[in-house]
Amino acid sequence: MQNIEQEIRQFVTDNFLFGQASIRLSNYDSFLDQGIIDSTGVLELVAFLEEKYQIKIEDNELTPQYLDSIHKLVKFLETKVQSSR
Amino acid sequence: MCGIAGILDFTGRRPERSLLQRMLERIRHRGPDDCGIYTNKQVGLAHARLSIIDLPSGRQPMHNEDNSVSIVFNGEIFNYLELREDLLRRGHKLLTQSDTEVILHLYEEKGEECVHDLNGQWSFAIWDSENEKLFLSRDRLGVRPLFYTITNQAFLFGSEIKSIFALTQVSREIDVVALAQLFTCWVTIPPRTIFKDILEVPPGHSLTVKQGKISVRPYWQLDFTEGSEGAGGANGCEEQYAEQLLELLIDATRIRLRSDVPVGAYLSGGLDSTVVSALIKKFTDTPLTTFSVSFDDPQFDESSYQQQAVRFLDTNHQDVRCTCEDIGQVFPDVIWHTEKPILRTAPAPLYILSGLVREHGYKVVLTGEGSDEMLGGYDIFKEAKIRRFCMNHPESKIRPLLFRRLYPYLQNLQGQSNAYLQAFFRVRSDETKNEFFSHLPRWQLTSKLKSFFSDDVSSQTASYDTYEELRGILPQAYSGWDGFCQAQYLEAQFLLPGYILSSQGDRVAMAHAVEGRFPFLDYRVVEFAARIPPTLKMKVLNEKYLLKRCAGGLLPPSIARRFKQPYRAPEGKSFFNGARIDYVDDLLSPDRIRKDGIFNPLAVEKLVEKFRQGRAIGTKDNMALVGILSTQLLLEQFVRNFGESATYAKHRAGNSAICHR
Numbered sequence: 065m066q067n068i069e070q071e072i073r074q075f076v077t078d079n080f081l082f083g084q085a086s087i088r089l090s091n092y093d094s095f096l097d098q099g100i101i102d103s104t105g106v107l108e109l110v111a112f113l114e115e116k117y118q119i120k121i122e123d124n125e126l127t128p129q130y131l132d133s134i135h136k137l138v139k140f141l142e143t144k145v146q147s148s149r
Numbered sequence: 150m151c152g153i154a155g156i157l158d159f160t161g162r163r164p165e166r167s168l169l170q171r172m173l174e175r176i177r178h179r180g181p182d183d184c185g186i187y188t189n190k191q192v193g194l195a196h197a198r199l200s201i202i203d204l205p206s207g208r209q210p211m212h213n214e215d216n217s218v219s220i221v222f223n224g225e226i227f228n229y230l231e232l233r234e235d236l237l238r239r240g241h242k243l244l245t246q247s248d249t250e251v252i253l254h255l256y257e258e259k260g261e262e263c264v265h266d267l268n269g270q271w272s273f274a275i276w277d278s279e280n281e282k283l284f285l286s287r288d289r290l291g292v293r294p295l296f297y298t299i300t301n302q303a304f305l306f307g308s309e310i311k312s313i314f315a316l317t318q319v320s321r322e323i324d325v326v327a328l329a330q331l332f333t334c335w336v337t338i339p340p341r342t343i344f345k346d347i348l349e350v351p352p353g354h355s356l357t358v359k360q361g362k363i364s365v366r367p368y369w370q371l372d373f374t375e376g377s378e379g380a381g382g383a384n385g386c387e388e389q390y391a392e393q394l395l396e397l398l399i400d401a402t403r404i405r406l407r408s409d410v411p412v413g414a415y416l417s418g419g420l421d422s423t424v425v426s427a428l429i430k431k432f433t434d435t436p437l438t439t440f441s442v443s444f445d446d447p448q449f450d451e452s453s454y455q456q457q458a459v460r461f462l463d464t465n466h467q468d469v470r471c472t473c474e475d476i477g478q479v480f481p482d483v484i485w486h487t488e489k490p491i492l493r494t495a496p497a498p499l500y501i502l503s504g505l506v507r508e509h510g511y512k513v514v515l516t517g518e519g520s521d522e523m524l525g526g527y528d529i530f531k532e533a534k535i536r537r538f539c540m541n542h543p544e545s546k547i548r549p550l551l552f553r554r555l556y557p558y559l560q561n562l563q564g565q566s567n568a569y570l571q572a573f574f575r576v577r578s579d580e581t582k583n584e585f586f587s588h589l590p591r592w593q594l595t596s597k598l599k600s601f602f603s604d605d606v607s608s609q610t611a612s613y614d615t616y617e618e619l620r621g622i623l624p625q626a627y628s629g630w631d632g633f634c635q636a637q638y639l640e641a642q643f644l645l646p647g648y649i650l651s652s653q654g655d656r657v658a659m660a661h662a663v664e665g666r667f668p669f670l671d672y673r674v675v676e677f678a679a680r681i682p683p684t685l686k687m688k689v690l691n692e693k694y695l696l697k698r699c700a701g702g703l704l705p706p707s708i709a710r711r712f713k714q715p716y717r718a719p720e721g722k723s724f725f726n727g728a729r730i731d732y733v734d735d736l737l738s739p740d741r742i743r744k745d746g747i748f749n750p751l752a753v754e755k756l757v758e759k760f761r762q763g764r765a766i767g768t769k770d771n772m773a774l775v776g777i778l779s780t781q782l783l784l785e786q787f788v789r790n791f792g793e794s795a796t797y798a799k800h801r802a803g804n805s806a807i808c809h810r
Contacts, residue, residue, distance in 0.1 A: 078755055079759065079764075081600070082600070082601070082749075082751070082752035082753075082755040082756050082759075083751045083752060083754075083755040084600060084749065084751065084752050087600065096572050096573075099593060099594070099596075099597055102573070102594060102767055102768065102769050103559075103561050103562045103565055103569070103573055103767070103768075104561045104766055104767025104768065104769070104770075105767060105769075106565065106569055107561055107564060107766075108764065108766075108767070123566060124566075126565070126566035126568065126569060127566060127568035127569065128568060128569065128572050129568070132572075
């Protein structure tokens, strides 16, 4: 999972923070509260997750409850990947 | 419509004509028909003319009988015929048929208070030689531009900043605080402009220079206080409001057709411009030519509605089709004219459209600007209303569904789950009492663009707070106004003059010597609209309800019933759509970004990469791109290589012409 965490962090940093390491982001920071993700950002994030991890995210999973921080995403992916096995 | 410029020398010397000539050359696009220069004592006035009223004798600078008062004037006074009658009755002798002369004589009689009598759009400068006083004024809503600066030796003014920069003693530097303002609320806050030490006369203000002392004061203010004066009797029932509004709009349109040249109209396919065209057709004898811009991309194109309006109103219609490539191509010219960064490309198609108008021999167009602000059309008003409604019951799962009624044209937003919709529009507890409640989501999103600033600019602007500055200039009565009116005020006071009427209005129209006229911005309409109960402006979520009620019958039903579609244009695709564009490559290259020092090279590189890969589809990314590229173009064209032909825009060193007097 260490890997997934890094991959997600890399994606968020490149894609939403434009590589700026000066913006510190902890695993528990809310993307919404930090203003990192807007309405398009959610779609970008979902497209990335589906492609990278070969999963299908259902409509009822499109909620901040699963997608709104690095930590939540890692947990979400764990269950997703497990259930698809 | 014209361009003006001038110099008041503090050392008492008479300004050299060659300097005034240089200032004028920079703004000859505003007035290609004629030009004039006048010097008297320590003052020089210059004028580039676009002849619209009194073609043979309306030359400027113009003087009173004994040459003690002289004026240069850009704009129109629409009630000049009535004012002229009054002046004649009071014994004034007027030698021309022009509106310019009316201002001169009103000034003679009333001094600085003369502006209260004027119904129009203006910026002018009067040199009162006996009192050795220079008097500048700008119209109530800020339709016409007026900039100035103060150097050790002189007070300099002009219709555009480039006329002031024509003088080599003026330094040209980006003001990073202004940039922070613009990267928050889309505009710079007057009198500040994007250039250090260049100021603008704020809308509704006058300025005087006397014995080296400069004073700026408001003569008019937007006032949404219920029952205050100037309402034109705005009380009573819905029926009465509708009747009064229509009556005012008819008259506002009628006097805006006063011109000695033919007048056209813009037709976007939306409610406001169609109302204006319908009023012209229905209530005047003016033959009407309409102009519109259409887009290849169906996401932006409104031509089917434009065609319906054309058929219904039977106008002579001209259209220009605008592609992404067109926008990419004209963008440097557009920034040469806006003279400030912009966050959207929407001014570019309007620049192309004014070219079409000019090609067809028209100098004047009526348009629908001001209606959304004053009569409640914008989605931001609707959004605030729904946010307040949800705020009252934050746990409701049903209320957030209303957000789907917002922005029906934004596909990315429409694709969101309910949970995310709720999250995006949710109101934080510290926001409920915030005076900028309606605008916080927009401004907070825009503020994220500041993360692209270089370390240097970030540290220079770190302690600056745009909200704090805005808070300090709100009118005293503001806190007592209805939330809907507060939102209207923020739009009409800041975005309207700072973007809609300038970057998207005067500057791109005057680039091709086309003058816009705005019936909805007649001050009588504005004062009346300010006092219409908010529930009649937007009835539940039906925007511009009263306007539809009073003028809907004049329109094709499909347009009267239409949901508001804001005017937008393709953004990222205009610059990254296959073929490389030289100036985009150059100005956004890491090297160039580093040298210019405003933005962070790594962040810009990542942003550009995202666009090149076609992954940048969001509002924020597109605003960032357009904001950064326009800032870089501004640096290139105004700071680095001012007026040099090597820059990317088509403009050259300016047209020279020999001026009279």
